[in-house]
Structures are given as structure tokens and as C-alpha cells.
Amino acid sequence: MSDADEPQLIERTLGGDQIAFRALYRSHADPLWRFALRLTGGVDADAEELVQETWTRAVRSLARFEHRSTLRTWLFAIASRCAWEEARRLRSDRLKVERLEIELAARTATVGGRSTSARRTATLGPAGRVPSRVDLERALRALPQGFRTVLVLHDVEGLPHRRIAEDLGISTGTSKSQLSRARRRMRELLGEDYVTT
């Protein structure tokens, strides 16, 4: 499929043409899959869910696609937004669980109980070298979803903070602080002496 065919395929997809949609899907399938893997930390099931949700939202609002960017850029923006929303949902769920745990701890009032908020932060791999691909994948997977989204958009996709903020519906300040914390967390997970570029 050439780029010139894309507007026509979009039009036909809007009319319910499954063959046209499949052509669109195939032309973006691999790049979108790799992007989804990065955003989900390489968990196939999560990446698949993200790709499905991205296409569902994309087709639902395809009529609003104005060809100001490429369709791929637009799809990536939708995927980023989905990942960011998932991060917020997970954080909200975690806060609820923590609140419940605090309430439960207060009710039971056990003496010498273990801390429920204690988190292990084991580092990955030896320090003093470029991280291996396996180490990177594990560290990326261990990052909170919100950190991971901004890190991937900035450090892998090369998007500027202004654009990340626009895509995720956040401020540029939030994007910068998330990136900074994400990189710090990555280094903690990899070991302080890992090489950075």
C-alpha cells in the first residue's frame, strides 16, 4: 500500500469495508506492535490489549482524522493515551488497596506486624557496563506504567515534551518530571553505574 492509497482506505473503512481496514491494519501492524510492547514493558497480552483498544478507538473516531499527521503518528498518539489512562487507573486502584490495607491494619492493630507498603527495589544485573537487552526489558517492565509511557515516547520515539504533553493531555512540566523520575528509576533498577548516553 502506498501513502497515496491511505485516504481512500480510510474512507472505505468508514463505510465498513473490511478488506480496506485489513490493508490499513497490515501497513501499521508491526510498528504499532513494537510500540505497544515498549509501552507495556514487553508483556504480550498487555500489548495485544493495547493494540486492540487503539484500533477500536481509532476506527471509532476515524472521521475526525484530518491528515495533519500520518495515520501512524495518530495511532501512536492514541496508543500512548490508552497506556497513560491505564496508568492512572492502576494508580487509582493501588491507592484504594493501600487505603484498605491501612484501614485493615488499624482495625486489627497487631503489634510488630509487617509493613504493607514496604517494596523491594532489587537492582538488575551487574553495574559498570551497557545494560543487556534482557536487563533493559526487565527494568522497563518493572517501571510504573506512567513512567514507562513518557520514557518510551521521549527516549525511544524521540518526541519533544510539548508533543508528549499534547498527546497525553498533561502539562510539559509533568512530562519532564515523569521522564526524570522514570530515568532515575531505570538506573536504580539497572544499577547506578550503567552507561547512559
Place this chain on the structure above:
Amino acid sequence: MSRPDESGHDGPVEGMESLYADRRAPGGLEDRVVERLRADGWPAASEGRPRGRATWAPRLVAAVVVFVAGWGVGRFASPP
């Protein structure tokens, strides 16, 4: 070892850009995406025609033609 980024912090961790670079979309995902779209109500769920297409222009021309024709018929068919 590291360079500060635009926010003044250390730069990206090396090797990030090539992560999953050799991975391909799993077979069968395409069918599952189409199934999900159908379950979501596609094509009815898609919101009309793409913007940017000049659908308003032919509609305007048609409206003017109908108006002028109507006016003309009314003007010349009615008795003086």
C-alpha cells in the same frame, strides 16, 4: 558517561531505542482486532465521513440551484 537532557537531568539509558526492534505483530491479531471492531459496532460506530472533504460545497451548490429554480417557477408561473 551521561549528558543532561532538556530538563537538566541525565540522558537516556543506552540501548532503549533498539528494544523489541525485531518483533513482529502476532498472527491472528488482525482477526481479533476485526472481531473486536465488529463487537464495538463498526461500521455504524464510525462517526460519518472524514473531515477535510469538501462535502459542504456540493451541498451548497445544490441548495442554491433548488432555491433559484423554486424562485424562478414562482416568479414566472404566478399571474401578473
